[in-house]
Amino acid sequence: MADFLDILLSRWRFLSSSEKLLMRDVCGSSEALAGLNKAEIETIIGRRLRIEKDSIKKTVDDAQNAQKILAVDGIKCLFFEAKDYPAQLAEIFNPPYALYYRGELPNWDRPGIAVVGTRLASGSGIDAAFRLGFELGQRGLPVVSGLAMGIDSAAHAGCCKAGGHTIAVLGSGPDRIYPAVNRKLAVEILSAGGAIVSEYLPGEEPRRHHFPERNRLISGLSRGVVVVDAPGKSGALITADFALEQGRDLYVHSAGLRASGTHERLDRMIFDGAPVIDDAEQIFRDWGIILEKRLPEPVENDNITSGQAGIRMAELLSDELAGKNIKFNGNYFRRACYESSYSINS
The missing domain is CATH 3.40.50.450 (Rossmann fold)
Incomplete structure (x- = not known):
């Protein structure tokens, strides 16, 4: 189960990610963090905050609600210092302290x-x-x-x-x-x-x-x-x-x-x-991704006479039902199944 300390810090969007890490080190526990007032937070981070005094209490309530949802809905969370946190995201300015997600993240062996x-x-x-x-x-x-x-x-x-x-x-x-x-x-x-x-x-x-x-x-x-x-x-x-x-x-x-x-x-x-x-x-x-075969082209269905149209559309529908084609926005696309060598220039 996710640590309430991290959930609360991720809710404090008035702090940068580096400031959240500082607060984590200084406070050490969710109880100590939740008990801070605005002035105490400002002393720790060394700058003034443009937030209302009572907004701290609201963030605690929001974090408690989120923790309940995480426990019930099976939503996963990934915090900044986790080993699986996406490396390419960690390098940007002010990366998110936490990622909440449903489903499965890729292993990032191929670039997004x-x-x-x-x-x-x-x-x-x-x-x-x-x-x-x-x-x-x-x-x-x-x-x-x-x-x-x-x-x-x-x-x-x-x-x-x-x-x-x-x-x-x-x-x-x-x-x-x-x-x-x-x-x-x-x-x-x-x-x-x-x-x-x-x-x-x-x-x-x-x-x-x-x-x-x-x-x-x-x-x-x-x-x-x-x-x-x-x-x-x-x-x-x-x-x-x-x-x-x-x-x-x-x-x-x-x-x-x-x-x-x-x-x-x-x-x-x-x-x-x-x-x-x-x-x-x-x-x-x-x-530098090497292709052994061209990517699938849209299936051509123009330049046909009215007499051929019915036959052609029947062929397209048959291929769609067989999984050879897919249809989107009125156009057909041909599936391609193949393997190819894969390398990327850095």
């Missing part, structure tokens, strides 16, 4: 790739994100995103359909799926062996300021970030900024450039050196 973009995505953007997630899933690379509508959902769905490992990072507790319409997708992610991850305590509801904060985790868990279909006010651009700050590889998908509306930030990323990609194979080449 974040696929992000707008909630109000174009059809071409949705197709591109699904295909990218599908290709990455087939290659065994974890796909990281935020479970939002639009690009995030398509990337998660594509990875799940390919039998891959996808990680959804929430702006709420791991037991509070947001948006609620994606609860079915969350179940699919867990059923496929993926994970629902959050730095927020179980029971915490989503709040507006949580989402920019969680974006640093999306990039932090990944080696590279692909921005798909992100107009000027998209939160995905915040993730792109974190990617640059954290030294991650940043890519722009061509589907976003074809979408209607403004994409000045995408143009700026490209000007600053972000490669434009059409599929996952270009990332693999960039990273």
